[in-house]
Amino acid sequence: MSMLVQISNLTKRYITTTALSDVTLEVPEGHIMGLLGPNGSGKTTLMKILAGLVSPTSGSVLVDGMAPGVGTKAKVSFLPDVNHLDRWMSVGEAGDFYGDFYLDFDRKRFEELLTIMRLDAGQKIGSLSKGMVEKARLSLVFSRKARLYVLDEPFGGLDPLARSQVLDALVANFRTDCSMILSTQMVADVEHFFDNVVFLDRGHVVLAGDAEDLRTRRGASIEDIYREVYGHVETR
Amino acid sequence: MEFDDRAPIYTQIMDLVKRRIAVGELKVGQQLPSVRDLAQQVVVNPNTVQKAYLELEREGYVATQRGMGTFVSGDRGTVDLLRQRLARDIVEAYVASMRSLAYGPEEITAMAAETARKETK
Incomplete structure (x- = not known):
């Protein structure tokens, strides 16, 4: 199985803090990896590095064999944890914008996703509710035929119904020639989607493995393991 | 599911x-x-x-x-065998839970038979 993401001994230091410390992990092609951990564990920093927005202090990062940069940005579809769309744009215009930017943007797919998500291309971003903005952002991200999808908290502002729409879109969208990394704190809702999980704590990988193996070996759900690893309840 | x-x-x-x-x-x-x-x-x-x-x-x-x-x-045979195997798993699980409540074999079968009769009425 070929590895789409290879990270070894990655460290990221900011002036006063160390966000990631000696992180080593791999994501095989065709796999969905769950990146788990409480706030401040380094998930967002790791995802930004994969998206080519933050550069590592030391260690090596390879996405499809290349160090993150202009070349990988064309292959990585990134959902940042905060809204990255301009309020004055309509949903359709945001699609035009993505179409101009990314060669792998599939307009037809975008329209289909808007239907699944029950969004209207004419609506202005500024007039949408938080959950609808999330769905619009996800529609854009999934409309790219990327090699790697990096989704930072994709279920953040979503109600249960919207969450299931997004999960449907996620399964429908998933291909064997791509990989997905998603961070979430709603472990219970999405743990059926993970091939592998990585638990981060204060920048360190504290536990990593195949989700089914972990369930078998520990006789526990990933959510239970999460509680065990972090020693407190904050998943719901 | x-x-x-x-x-x-x-x-x-x-x-x-x-x-x-x-x-x-x-x-x-x-x-x-x-x-x-x-x-x-x-x-x-x-x-x-x-x-x-x-x-x-x-x-x-x-x-x-x-x-x-x-x-x-x-074929038909393997399907029947599969059905029996699944049934046996269920029966074993039932018997094990009944035993954990300290029921003996007679009571276990009697209660199962009684429930089955009620269910089919």
């Missing part, structure tokens, strides 16, 4: 398919839903469904024909 998250998901998908075969919802020679379709139906990772199909194939319940899909294999 509701899964028990404390057990591997792929074994639960295998059980689901086996049950469908045992009760004849899926007949010998019939095609299983594609990996993607089943993944969408039960909302899980397609790789997990793929793994369940591979294991079912290894156990001989299904066969994959390249480019065609996955089909239920076997």
Whole structure:
């Protein structure tokens, strides 16, 4: 199985803090990896590095064999944890914008996703509710035929119904020639989607493995393991 | 579909398919839903469904024909055997829980028989 993401001994230091410390992990092609951990564990920093927005202090990062940069940005579809769309744009215009930017943007797919998500291309971003903005952002991200999808908290502002729409879109969208990394704190809702999980704590990988193996070996759900690893309840 | 998250998901998908075969919802020679379709139906990772199909194939319940899909294999005999095997698992689990409540063999069978009669009325 070929590895789409290879990270070894990655460290990221900011002036006063160390966000990631000696992180080593791999994501095989065709796999969905769950990146788990409480706030401040380094998930967002790791995802930004994969998206080519933050550069590592030391260690090596390879996405499809290349160090993150202009070349990988064309292959990585990134959902940042905060809204990255301009309020004055309509949903359709945001699609035009993505179409101009990314060669792998599939307009037809975008329209289909808007239907699944029950969004209207004419609506202005500024007039949408938080959950609808999330769905619009996800529609854009999934409309790219990327090699790697990096989704930072994709279920953040979503109600249960919207969450299931997004999960449907996620399964429908998933291909064997791509990989997905998603961070979430709603472990219970999405743990059926993970091939592998990585638990981060204060920048360190504290536990990593195949989700089914972990369930078998520990006789526990990933959510239970999460509680065990972090020693407190904050998943719901 | 509701899964028990404390057990591997792929074994639960295998059980689901086996049950469908045992009760004849899926007949010998019939095609299983594609990996993607089943993944969408039960909302899980397609790789997990793929793994369940591979294991079912290894156990001989299904066969994959390249480019065609996955089909239920076997005959009437193997389906009956599968149904009996699933029934035995359920009975064993029932007996074990009854025993944990300190019931003896006679009471266990009597109560099961009584409930079965009520259910069929």
